[in-house]
Amino acid sequence: MTATPSRAHLTPLVRKYLDDERAEVESIRVDPIDHAPGTPSTGGLRRVSGTTTCGHTWSFFVKSLHSARHWAHIGVIPEPDRTEFVAAFPWRTEADVYTTGLPLPPGLRLPRLFLVDDLGDERLDLWLEDVRTAPGEWDLTRYAAAARALGRLAGLRPADDSRPRTALRTYVGQRLMNHVLPVLRDPALWRHPLVAAHADPLLQMDLDTLARRVPALLAAAGRLPHTMAHGDAGPQNLLVPADDPGRFVAVDWGWQDPVPIGFDLGQLLVGLAHDGLTEPGELPVIHRTILAAYERGLADEGVPTRDAAAGYVTTLVLRSAFTAIPAERLGEPVTGDLRELFRKRVGLARFIADLGLALRPDTSHI
Structure with a gap:
């Protein structure tokens, strides 16, 4: 929804934003924000900003969430599976994260939440802080800081044995095996x-070898210690605020079922690589850096680190090895940028496949 909200709707939010009970809204601007259309729960993103009668500026980031039954691409789910998919898809996950008092370690915070606006019909809007980000690329220092914070997050949130551990198994069964x-x-x-043009002669064979090991990898992942996690901790979702560049603002929280220890490192590694922003030759040092830093974060919270590498690599293979090559883009017009993306993404597939093939059969060690 991109309709301009009323002044009556905005006034209490702006007053809260400015900490000024006398603020009055003067101008309002709504700017839709482009986003990848693949997430079934995301209905839209927009920035709502403006000024007050006293000349102060304000800005909100508004994320629309909805049940998967409202997803524009629900047709890609086979009709016999659709009802189960809609019922199982946790569309409220991100709203729940913001409203349940999530414990966070030093160096990690949530954006400020101003309103959860329930629109009815299993739709809602999150009115969030519009985080202004600091300039600068993701260097190894930033990767290490993020990984350590994610390790501490896992250490602070051991899995509750009463909670189902089905997210990874559901992903493997529905998306990986079937599609x-x-x-x-x-x-x-x-x-x-x-x-x-970019795949070496053995890549197809190696990925097929790993595909045949998926049931064993899934079983091994299930035996590892589990924690709660961010669930989608790519660099794109760990914002570096301009007014506090020593911390990260964690947004777009994903899977909130218990996951194997080390799970968050997978998206930290591949997030920028998926966008073609990481050279394949940079992956080994990023991999080593984030694993060591994550283990330091676990140790900060007094959590044993012995299973972190196995959990990281096993879940990385299950979640990202087979989707590293962007097959969904093969029908697009071939451009120089697309060729570069495939070069880098094939290189990503090669790197993850090598990590997966190095796992011992019980995946307890790398």
């Missing part, structure tokens, strides 16, 4: 010039 692996096993994928 991703059939595409990966199609010879046409490997003959396509965008893939064939």
Whole structure:
């Protein structure tokens, strides 16, 4: 929804934002924000900003959430599976994170929440702090700081044994086995010039080897210690605020079922790589840096670190090895940028496959 909200709706929010009970709204501007359309629960993003009659500026980041039954792409789910998918998809996850008093470690915070606006019909808007981010690229120092904070987050949130541990198994059963692996096993994928130009002769075989190990990897992941986590901790979701660049503002919280220890490191590694912003040759040092820092974060909270590497790599393989090559983009017009993206993403697939093949059969060690 991009309709301009009324002054009556905005006035209490602006007063809270400015900590001024006399503030009156003068101008209002609504700017839609582009976002990837793949997340079933995200209905839209927009920035609502303006001024007061006294000349003060204000700005909110508004995220619309909805049940998966409202998802524009619900048709990609086979009709026999649709009802179960809608019922199981945790569309309120992010709203729940903001309203349940989540314990966070030093160096990590949530954006300020101004309003959860329940719109009815399983739709709601989150009115959040519009975080102004600091300039600068993700160097190894920033990666290490983020990984340590994520390790401390895991250490602060041991899994409650009463909570179901189904998210990873559901992902593997529904998306990976039914949709991703059939595409990966199609010879046409490997003959396509965008893939064939960059894939080494063994990559297809190695990914197929890992695919045949998926049940064993999933079982091994289930035996590891579990924690709560961010769930989608890519750099894009760990904002560096301009007014406090020593901390991260964690947004777009994902899976909130218990997950194997080390789970968050997977998205930290691949987040920028998925956007074509990481050279494959940079991945090994990022990998080593974030694992060491995450283990330091666990140790800060008095949590044993022995299983972190296995949890990280096992879940990285299950979640990202088979989707590293962006097969969904093969039908697009070929441009120089697309060729570069495939070069980097094929390199990402090669790196993750090598990590996965190095796992011992019980995945208890790397």
